[in-house]
Amino acid sequence: MLDHHTIEKYELGWLALSAVLVTLLFVGVISSMLTQTLPGIFTRQASYLDPAKLAGTPFAAPGLKAAPDGSLDAYVVARAFQFQPNVLRVPAGQAVTLHIVAVDVIHGLMLGQGNVNLELMPGHIATLKTRFNHPGTYTSQCHEYCGAGHQTMTFKLIVEAPE
Amino acid sequence: MTTVPAPTRPLEQVYAAHPEKKVTLYFLVTGLVLLLIGVAIGPLQALNYAGIDVYRYLPFLKSYYQGLSLHGVLNALVFTTYFISGLLLYLPCRDLKVRPNLVVAWSAYWIMTAGVLMAAWATLSNNATLLYTFYPPLMGSPLFYIGAALLVVGSLIIGVQVTLIWTIWKREHPGEVTPLVAFMSVATWMMWLLASLGLVVEVAFLLIPWSLGWTAGVxxxxxxxxxxxxxxxxxxFWVLPAYISWYALLPSTAGGKIASETMARLSFVLFLLLSVPVGLHHQxxxxxxxxxxxIIQMLLTFLVVxxxxxxxxxxxxxxDIAARARGGRGWIGWTRFLPWKNPVFTAQVLAMISFIPGGAGGVVNASAALDSAVHNTAWIPGHFHITVGTATTLTFFGISFWLLPHLTRKPLASVKAALWASWLWFWGMIIFAVxxxxxxxxxxxxxxxxxxxxxxGDLIARAHIPMALTGISGVVLMFASIFYFYVIFATLLGKARVPESAEMPIPFSExxxxxxxRAAGISPAGMKIAGAVRLLDRLWIFAALAALLVALMYGPVLIDLGLNAHPLPGxxxx
Structure with missing residues (x-):
């Protein structure tokens, strides 16, 4: 049987190894984030919109909008128990800026594409620029409990192949 | 001449030597009874995730969400708080050979129980279907928030009591090092006193006034x-009591020794220092x-690993030491020499095994880039059912197999049923988690x-196999809980008590x-104490450092949110 000094020596080695592993993990995750695996995490602006006053903002008529210069902006409103719009069509491979806001309670949205997973705090607009590369239909659903109809609050992202 | 059987001692004398046994028993049994209710709802949740709706047949539950609120609150918040308050009052007091003030301990018990009854009333009447996270602006009955606050207050009373008992013990025993179980218990309570502040402030200053209509928004x-x-x-707070048992009680059950006391103390000091400023990784x-x-809190979370x-x-x-002392050999073969027939041992070792994938999944959740793929998906409940749901709960089952007999002097009703409960719980949770x-x-x-x-539809079409696994696990876990609660209630309701001399001992380990x-003939008092152990024993200093770290990591975030608050109605x- 080992004596306690030997075991402590091994355990100190294990401690050092653990510290190295944790450091590598941290470096790995940070480098992944720096290469934009989480679109918008560093650039998300803190902008707040009074959820009672959507009129006069682009959220009054949500959907995909193309600016004269060709850039795309998608506006989505989350309210119990519906996303507006609940089907969003975007062209594959083009940069799109998403603007999503919840207006009553907390909602959540994960897109099956593009590594987008958002907790939508009422009034706090989630703004992020991303690109959906793979054509297809991606189903998702509000992922933060918002009441009796939570399970019916679905969302479809349709990424359309260029013609 | 007929022999007269020795009269059984009246009930109160069972607790005569240690009246704190009775309050401990109340904490444990109340927690377990409430767990029974929470666990009974569990299979319904699992079947829901298999696509089978049982709720429509249950007139007393309005919805899946009401059932889930009860399941989450009772299992994760109520059961754990009761069990830990009983366990981490009793163990450190026995370790320090101090009798706690029973008026204080009983007040904590009754405050907690009053709180739980209030919150239960609100939840059962469908007025607090908020799930266990109760995020505003969803607003429940004030009874729910007041009840939750009282539950926490009860645990804080015990936390302060144990911390003060230890502080006084230190003053009365200058130069002595705190025994291990007491040391770990106090570190855990100090961590919880610091950690509970967020919830206390949220509930007392934001949610209660708001739900009573005193403030317009939150x-x-x-x-x-x-x-x-x-x-x-x-x-x-849920897992450290399990660690205390694994470090300091299980070695004796297994027939071994604590491998290194210094490292055990170091790990608890690290938990005290680092456990709190990590919550942003949920956000x-x-x-x-x-x-x-x-990102800073991500790093701190990694350090807790x-x-x-x-x-x-x-x-x-x-x-390993235990198995080799029993004749175990080889790289893997030694594990066969462990006391697998003892449910106290088996339940806890299975709990540890579940914590290996549980902890690894936790590292995934804490990594911002990976979390994006799993945040708020079914992955997360999969994760916490093999951490709090198994590592903690199954360890507490294992503890209950010796602690209830110890407290009541009633022998465990069935070793076999206890083993069945442990294995079925373990496999049920593993299947659930997969x-x-x-x-x-x-x-x-x-x-x-x-x-x-x-x-x-298209997600479910790809998920038939895992959904079936989840449904099956619900049935396995139902059988596990039938075995477990049979053992517990058959033990508690048993009539026979063993004499004081045959009392199941507390498995404090050497x-x-x-x-x-001891082998070298040195008396315990004459042992050289490592400098590191003396340094680590200054828990108040580490608690102060932990508070400072929390202030640095959370202060700016909370001040900013407070100054830019946008209150919303419920x-x-x-």
């Missing part, structure tokens, strides 16, 4: 941030919190009334160092 992001300030370290996806704070890895080493080493992690990777959200969801000193959407 800022949802501020409330959520305060919730997770407590909501992550609370998982260490990576939140809009409204700046990325640098999330280190004491858990130390625990894995130490506990593994102490089991199913839920898998569903999460497909993209199925967590805590959703899946059996009636309308638009998830460390390898103490065993070596909504009832269920």
């Amino acid at each position: 800022d949802p992001l501020l409330a959520r941030t305060l919730f997770w300030y407590t909501g992550h370290p609370i998982v260490y 990576y996806a939140d809009t409204g919190i700046a990325a640098p704070w999330k 280190i004491p858990s890895l130390l625990t894995a080493f130490s506990v593994g080493a102490s089991l 199913g839920m992690h898998w569903e999460g990777l497909i993209g199925i959200p967590r805590r959703t009334y899946l059996a009636t969801a309308t638009g998830l 460390s390898l160092e103490q065993a070596e000193a 909504l009832r959407l269920w």
Whole structure:
């Protein structure tokens, strides 16, 4: 049987190894984030919109909008128990800026594409620029409990192949 | 002449030598009875995730969400708080050979119980269908929030009591080092006193006045941030009592020694220092919190992995020592020499095994870039059912197999049923976890009334196998809980009590160092105490450092949210 000094020596080695592993993990995750695996995490602006006053903002008529210069902006409103719009069509491979806001309670949205997973705090607009590369239909659903109809609050992202 | 059987001693004399046994028993049994209710609802949740809706046949539950609220609150918050308050009052007091003030302990028990009854009333009448995270602006009955506050206050009373008992003990025993179990218990309570602040502030200053109509609104992001300030370290409050048992009690049950006392103490000091300022890793996806704070707390979360890895080493080493002392040999073969027929042992070792994938999944959740793939999916409940649901709960089952007989002097009703309960719970949870992690990777959200969801067809089409696994696990776990609660109630309701001399002992374990000193003929008082152990014994200093770290990591975030608050009125959407 080992004596306690030997075991402590091994355990100190294990401690050092653990510290190295944790450091590598941290470096790995940070480098992944720096290469934009989480679109918008560093650039998300803190902008707040009074959820009672959507009129006069682009959220009054949500959907995909193309600016004269060709850039795309998608506006989505989350309210119990519906996303507006609940089907969003975007062209594959083009940069799109998403603007999503919840207006009553907390909602959540994960897109099956593009590594987008958002907790939508009422009034706090989630703004992020991303690109959906793979054509297809991606189903998702509000992922933060918002009441009796939570399970019916679905969302479809349709990424359309260029013609 | 006929022999007269010796009269059984009247009930109160069972507790005569240690009246704190009775209050401990009340904490444990109340917690277990409430767990029984929470666990009884569990299979319904699992079947929902298999696409089977049982709720429509249950007149007393209005919805899946009401059932889930009860399940989450009772199992994760109420059961754990009762069990830990009983366990971490009793063990350190016996370790320090101090009798706690029973008026204080009983007040804590009754305050907690009053709180739980209030919250239970609100939840059972469908007035607090908020799930266990109760995020505003969803607003429940004030009874729910007041009840939750009283539950926490009860645990804080015990926490302060144990901390003060230890502080006085230190003053009366200058130069002595705190015995290990007491040391770990006090570190755990200090961590919880610091960690509970977020929840206390959220509930007392935001939610209670708001639900009573005294304030017009609550800022949802501020409330959520305060919730997770407590909501992550609370998982260490659940798991550290299990670690105490693994480090300091299980070696004796297994027939071995504590591998290294110094490292055990170091890991608890690390938990005290690092457990609290990590809650933002639940909020990576939140809009409204700046990325640098999330990244700093990600690093701190990773650092908490280190004491858990130390625990894995130490506990593994102490089991190895135990097996080799019983004749075990080889790299793997030694494990066969462990006392698998003893449910106290088996339940706890299975709990540890579940914590290996549980902890690894936790590292995934804490990594911002990976979390994006699993946040709020079924992966997350898969994760916490093999951490708090198994590592903690199954350890508490194992503890109850010796502690209830110890407290009542009634022998365990059935060793066989206890073993069945342990193995079935373990495999049930493993199957559940495989199913839920898998569903999460497909993209199925967590805590959703899946059996009636309308638009998830193409996700469900890819998830038939994991959904079936989840449903099966619910049935396995139902059998596990039948075995477990049979053992518990048959033990408690048993008539026979063993004499005082045959009382099941508390399995306080000897460390390898103490065993070596004893073998060398050195008295415990004459043992050389490592400088590191003396340094680590200054828990108040580490608590102060922990508070300072929390102030640095959370102060700016909370001040910013407080200054830019956007209060919103409450909504009832269920």
